[in-house]
Amino acid sequence: MTAINPTPVAAVRVPAAGLRHQVRAAAVVWQREMIRFGRDRSRIVSSLVQPVLFLFVLGSGLASLVSSGDVDFRTFLFPGVLATSVLFTAAFSGISMVWDREFGFLREMLVAPVSTTAILTGKCLGGATVATLQSLIILALAGLVDVPYNLVMMLKLVVLLFLMAFMICALGLFLSARIKQVQSAMPLVQLTITPLMFLSGSLFPLSNLPGWLHVATTLNPMTYAVEPIRSTVFDHLELSPAARATFDPGITWAGWHVPVPLQVAIVVAACLVLLGLAVARFARTE
Amino acid sequence: MEDSAAAISIRGLVKRFKQVEAVAGIDLDVRPGETFGFLGPNGAGKSTTIKILCTLADATAGSARVAGFDVARERDQVRRHIGLVFQEPTLDAYLTAEQNLRFHGELYGVDRATAAQRRQEVLTMVDLWERRGDLVQTFSGGMRRRLEIARGLLHSPRVLFLDEPTIGLDPQTRASIWDYLKELHRRQEITVFVTTHYMDEAEHCDRIAIVDQGRIVALDTPAALKSGIGKDRVQITTDDDARAIAELADRFGIEAAVHEGAVTFAVAEGAAFVPQLFAGLDVPINSVTVTRPTLDDVFLSYTGKTIRDAEAARPVSPMAFAARGR
Numbered sequence: 001m002t003a004i005n006p007t008p009v010a011a012v013r014v015p016a017a018g019l020r021h022q023v024r025a026a027a028v029v030w031q032r033e034m035i036r037f038g039r040d041r042s043r044i045v046s047s048l049v050q051p052v053l054f055l056f057v058l059g060s061g062l063a064s065l066v067s068s069g070d071v072d073f074r075t076f077l078f079p080g081v082l083a084t085s086v087l088f089t090a091a092f093s094g095i096s097m098v099w100d101r102e103f104g105f106l107r108e109m110l111v112a113p114v115s116t117t118a119i120l121t122g123k124c125l126g127g128a129t130v131a132t133l134q135s136l137i138i139l140a141l142a143g144l145v146d147v148p149y150n151l152v153m154m155l156k157l158v159v160l161l162f163l164m165a166f167m168i169c170a171l172g173l174f175l176s177a178r179i180k181q182v183q184s185a186m187p188l189v190q191l192t193i194t195p196l197m198f199l200s201g202s203l204f205p206l207s208n209l210p211g212w213l214h215v216a217t218t219l220n221p222m223t224y225a226v227e228p229i230r231s232t233v234f235d236h237l238e239l240s241p242a243a244r245a246t247f248d249p250g251i252t253w254a255g256w257h258v259p260v261p262l263q264v265a266i267v268v269a270a271c272l273v274l275l276g277l278a279v280a281r282f283a284r285t286e
Numbered sequence: 287m288e289d290s291a292a293a294i295s296i297r298g299l300v301k302r303f304k305q306v307e308a309v310a311g312i313d314l315d316v317r318p319g320e321t322f323g324f325l326g327p328n329g330a331g332k333s334t335t336i337k338i339l340c341t342l343a344d345a346t347a348g349s350a351r352v353a354g355f356d357v358a359r360e361r362d363q364v365r366r367h368i369g370l371v372f373q374e375p376t377l378d379a380y381l382t383a384e385q386n387l388r389f390h391g392e393l394y395g396v397d398r399a400t401a402a403q404r405r406q407e408v409l410t411m412v413d414l415w416e417r418r419g420d421l422v423q424t425f426s427g428g429m430r431r432r433l434e435i436a437r438g439l440l441h442s443p444r445v446l447f448l449d450e451p452t453i454g455l456d457p458q459t460r461a462s463i464w465d466y467l468k469e470l471h472r473r474q475e476i477t478v479f480v481t482t483h484y485m486d487e488a489e490h491c492d493r494i495a496i497v498d499q500g501r502i503v504a505l506d507t508p509a510a511l512k513s514g515i516g517k518d519r520v521q522i523t524t525d526d527d528a529r530a531i532a533e534l535a536d537r538f539g540i541e542a543a544v545h546e547g548a549v550t551f552a553v554a555e556g557a558a559f560v561p562q563l564f565a566g567l568d569v570p571i572n573s574v575t576v577t578r579p580t581l582d583d584v585f586l587s588y589t590g591k592t593i594r595d596a597e598a599a600r601p602v603s604p605m606a607f608a609a610r611g612r
Contacts, residue, residue: 021395028392036380104376108437111340112393113365285344 025114026122033093033126037133044134051085051138054203055145070239074145076247079230080202082138082161086131087202087222090165091193093127094172098185116279120173124275127169132162146237153236157229163267164225168196170274177281196222201230207249218251221270224263227251231260291354293318293445293477294339298348301334301500308334310500311348316479316493318444321471323491323508324481325581327596331500332481333373336449339479340370353444366394369438369446373453375430379423383414383433386422387440394441401440408436411473412466428459435466439476446470448480452487464490485581485593496585498596503588508581515579515587518556521548522563523572530569537566545592548575552583 037043059074059081066073100106109119139157142149175192179185197203199213200222209217217223227250234248251258294316301309309331316322324332337343339352341361350357353367377386384405391401409415412432422430431451438446448467452460464487467478480491488494488508496504496511504511524530530549534540542551553559556576564571577583586592 024392024395028389032378032381032385032389035385036378039380103379104372104374105378107342107372107374108376108378108390109393111342111365111370112390113362113395114393285342 022115022118025112025118026125029109029119029122030126030129033123033130037130044137047085047089047134048137050088051081052141054084055081055138055141058203059145071237071243071247072146075147075237076205077203078142078145078147079157079233080226082135082157083164083200083202083222083226083229084197085138086135086161086165087168087193087197089131089134090127090168091172091189093130093165094124094169094174095176095185095189096127097123097173097176098179098182101180102182110284116282116284117275120170120275120278120282123173124166124169124271127172128162128165131165131169132158135161147233148236150236153232156232160225160229160232160264163264163271164222164229167221167225167267167271167274170271170278174274174278174281177278178283196220199223200226202226205247205249206251207246218253221267223251224258224266224270228260228263228267291318292316292351293320293353294322294479295351296335296339296348297350299335299338299345299350300347301331301338301343302346307500309338309345312497312500312502314495314502314505316477318477319471319475320492321467321478321480321490323488323494324479324497325485325488325494325585326481326483326497327593328483329597330483330497332483332497333449334500335497336447336479336481340368340447341365366441367444369441369443371431371434371438371446371448371451373450375434377422377430377433377437380421382419382421383409383425384418386433387437390437390440396441404440404442408439411439411469412436428455428462431455431459431463432466435463439470442474443476445477445479448478450481450483452482452484460484460487483593483597485585488581494581496581496588498585498589504584511581511584512579515552515583517552517554517579517583519550519552519577519579519583519586520556520559520563521545521550521575521577523548524567524569525572526569530567530571533567533569538562545586546594550586550592552587 055074055077059077063073097106100109112119136158139154171192175188176185179188199216199220201217202222206214206217206223206227230248231250234244251263292315294314296312296314299309299312300307312331312335324335326332334343338345339350339357341357341364344358352364355363355367357364378389381389387405387409388401391398391405396404405418406415409418412435414429414433414436417425417429422433425433435448435451438448451467452463455463467480467490470476471478482488491508493505493507494511495502506514522530527544527549531542531544534542534549534551540551540553542549544550556578560574560576563574582593585596589596
């Protein structure tokens, strides 16, 4: 037990902080998320159950009710289900910080001579990558709901899903910054994720909503992440302008149509703001 | 920065949590290269002090310098030059031993070639090199603690802090942890600051400070502290403790008190005193224990209570509470 092999000691001196060091720190936090994701196969499978249920059970169930003309309700639902699956995975990744705290590993990160920004950026990039990787499996199901396998469309979707995942992960980090117990984390997920999902237009079209619901959806950052995804899918469908107007009316501010690039810009801004808020809220000392 | 300066220098350190004063004014200098023990019962303020020194908690008043850097103003510099082994586990059990170390090296910005060499060195030192590819969740408590020590050393810190490194380990593993720490000293110039509430472990330290209720009550080498007591501890159980105490005071001029359920007192030659004891007391004596002075007795003589009494009486520490909550 106490046999000790005498070997020479390489003296290491930790270099002064620089941008390169911060980037390395963020990269290794990202890498840890990847390693853990790769180890956890069951999580990949279980995370697919809900979207598949949404798409084929809820979608098929409602398809007979919703008068769809030339749009199958499942086709409409496809971008929403992509977004919902990413929403859940990313929120969970963000909130997993509470587990890191509970199991002590957070402290290993917090006592390191790196900025909180580097740690949380790595965490967000990791969570976003995991969520995007999982969504690839749902993307692969596109053909089953009459969405074409178009490479440009797929690439655009991956970028948009990644942005959305980053935003939600940052939100999760912000929410979990002061939470000390795992038990308090789960209700929090429920409390924030469910309204974000229902008020984003991922499960129903934003057309002809009552006034209060319209206001709620335009205030929800998720809406600006979901709509570009739906718009990208619908750009590659063959349908009448009337059907497009019903199922993908876009987002309007007092009658003005918010252009998709602006929506994407709003998501990018939300990513930065939420990350900044999470960093500010993350206390490193007692 | 210069090596001749103290490795750790603490002046007037105070930490208050609402009503409780966890650290109540500590002054201390730890020399470079020494193994310094910070001893006291649970809740004495040891962990709070170590957290302040490691930049994890802010002091209410006073200042501290570690490896030449101010813990409040030069936080990152302090962090670069210290290694930490916490009381609570801080490993990622879903990563392998080597992945945990790799993570640490990247986080501390150690250049990759040196880090690889260093990983092998520290893992070899704690006898975990063969197990480097195994997930930490398969490790025993002792192995995890050794891995934490290896990780704390990866970036060649000048000061290694260990907060209760042997807590919850079996005696054999505790002994082996100390062997590793001794070996570490033989190999490199490093200051080790260790807290423990096991009095027997203080023997491994060059100097120790005994802490009680947030204050240092004694500071010296273990040998000097023990010889300062110079007396053996005698514990007797009797049919009537109160009468025994009165008779001890009356007939021998000895001040005794009940500790841990036995009448306890100190005399110069304990074993030789026992026959007199039986002759001199009218109270029936049921058992007698004589112990050579230990650091427990040092604690007793400085604080008027044994470690176990102190722990039984302590209020709930807000720091321990916070630690449990995370």
